[in-house]
Amino acid sequence: xxSIAVTGGKGGTGKSLVATSLATLLSKNIDDLVLVDxxxxxxxxxxxxxxxxxxxxxPITLFLPMIDTTKCTRCGVCVKICDTGALFMAGKAYPIVxxxxxxxxxxxxxxxxxxxxxxxxxxxxxxxxxxxCFGGRCFKLVTGMLIEGEEHTPPGVYRTxxxxxxxxxxLLIVDTGAGTGNAVSMGFRDSDLVIVVTEPTPLGAHDLDSxxxxxxxxxxxxxxxxxxxxxxxxxxxxxxxRRHRVEKIFHIPYDKAVVEAYAYSKPLIIHYPSSPAxxxxxxxxxxxxxxxxx
Amino acid sequence: MVRIAFPTEKGGLEDNxxxxxxxxxxxxxIDIEKKQIKNVKIVENPGYRASGGAGVKAVQLLANEGVxxxxxxxPGPNAYFALNNxxxxxxxxxxxxxxxxxxxxxxxxx
Numbered sequence: 001x002x003s004i005a006v007t008g009g010k011g012g013t014g015k016s017l018v019a020t021s022l023a024t025l026l027s028k029n030i031d032d033l034v035l036v037d038x039x040x041x042x043x044x045x046x047x048x049x050x051x052x053x054x055x056x057x058x059p060i061t062l063f064l065p066m067i068d069t070t071k072c073t074r075c076g077v078c079v080k081i082c083d084t085g086a087l088f089m090a091g092k093a094y095p096i097v098x099x100x101x102x103x104x105x106x107x108x109x110x111x112x113x114x115x116x117x118x119x120x121x122x123x124x125x126x127x128x129x130x131x132x133c134f135g136g137r138c139f140k141l142v143t144g145m146l147i148e149g150e151e152h153t154p155p156g157v158y159r160t161x162x163x164x165x166x167x168x169x170x171l172l173i174v175d176t177g178a179g180t181g182n183a184v185s186m187g188f189r190d191s192d193l194v195i196v197v198t199e200p201t202p203l204g205a206h207d208l209d210s211x212x213x214x215x216x217x218x219x220x221x222x223x224x225x226x227x228x229x230x231x232x233x234x235x236x237x238x239x240x241x242r243r244h245r246v247e248k249i250f251h252i253p254y255d256k257a258v259v260e261a262y263a264y265s266k267p268l269i270i271h272y273p274s275s276p277a278x279x280x281x282x283x284x285x286x287x288x289x290x291x292x293x294x
Numbered sequence: 295m296v297r298i299a300f301p302t303e304k305g306g307l308e309d310n311x312x313x314x315x316x317x318x319x320x321x322x323x324i325d326i327e328k329k330q331i332k333n334v335k336i337v338e339n340p341g342y343r344a345s346g347g348a349g350v351k352a353v354q355l356l357a358n359e360g361v362x363x364x365x366x367x368x369p370g371p372n373a374y375f376a377l378n379n380x381x382x383x384x385x386x387x388x389x390x391x392x393x394x395x396x397x398x399x400x401x402x403x404x
Contacts, residue, residue: 085346085351088380096379098347151346
């Protein structure tokens with residue numbers, strides 16, 4: 001299996017455009033392709049792909065401590081070990097649990113000397129597997145989605161990736177959320193290649209610097225995609241790139257067809273195949289195909 | 295005797311009450327006996343550097359310290375629930391230093 005991740009630091013640079021387009025293009029040559037929408041706080045690859053309803057829903061259930069009061073001695077060990085403040089104990093009362101603070105790490109379960117912590121379930125969100133077909137060529141979209149108000153994104157990302165791996169894909173494309181935190185780096189931790197999408201704006205340059213610091217530290221092979229090329233000042237990106245390791249650079253021109261595709265939920269490369277942005281995406285796809293075969 | 299805690303930055307009677315409850319760097323804990331300040335203790339708040347659950351961690355500290363009343367900004371929902379569970383009263387005050395808040399408490403003006 002080959003695994004590619006699409007990330008970028010800043011939101012709105014075109015990560016999902018690149019990920020969905022590459023999945024659509026590469027599915028012409030690769031039979032078992034899985035695209036993972038790992039932006040659990042706002043998954044929207046299906047919107048870009050024009051999918052109205054996600055399918056095959058399964059809950060993401062995390063461990064949640066339940067105190068067995070017949071065994072609990074109220075020693076407070078579980079409260080001390082809890083890193084997220086999800087356990088609280090007033091005086092000599094039995095500990096109480098704050099479900100939404102719990103990350104499901106199970107430290108309390110292992111720390112309790114009396115076996116007084118039993119596992120209950122806490123539903124963090126859902127994963128979906130939806131078949132996507134264009135012109136007879138298909139791939140599967142795995143989407144992870146948190147329930148509103150849930151804070152623990154990284155375990156949700158992990159579970160979404162697990163669901164995708166169960167499908168035993170030949171090629172895995174992971175579309176991460178914005179940012180540079182654990183919820184994002186978890187998405188490309190095991191990827192063979194990281195595609196970083198940015199834009200030539202001061203915000204794009206700033207967040208590019210942050211994400212490349214992460215990919216450098218994780219020793220990742222990086223290809224850079226400069227989206228919305230033609231607007232702004234490209235030299236601010238060049239300043240950032242001097243400090244980091246990037247293997248290849250691609251440019252997607254600023255193109256009104258992209259906005260139209262978004263506005264009507266019509267995948268760009270299907271409905272506007274001869275637009276400048278589509279042609280740039282096809283070039284990236286071709287290079288990727290070469291890289292995968294190699 | 296009554297034990298009151300105040301969210302503070304560096305802590306002490308002259309320090310201002312910190313505008314955020316769970317994320318305050320320290321708590322200044324004061325014992326009041328016969329309308330007089332008896333002991334002043336400054337403790338570090340584990341919630342200050344916590345990635346999550348700061349409010350609950352702060353209340354856990356206060357509960358362990360035997361605090362009965364906390365005076366400061368309105369706590370968040372988790373901290374509020376924990377305070378209720380621990381039977382710690384919350385009196386909202388803001389824009390005062392600790393000494394002024396103690397005086398307000400003694401005048402029963404809060």
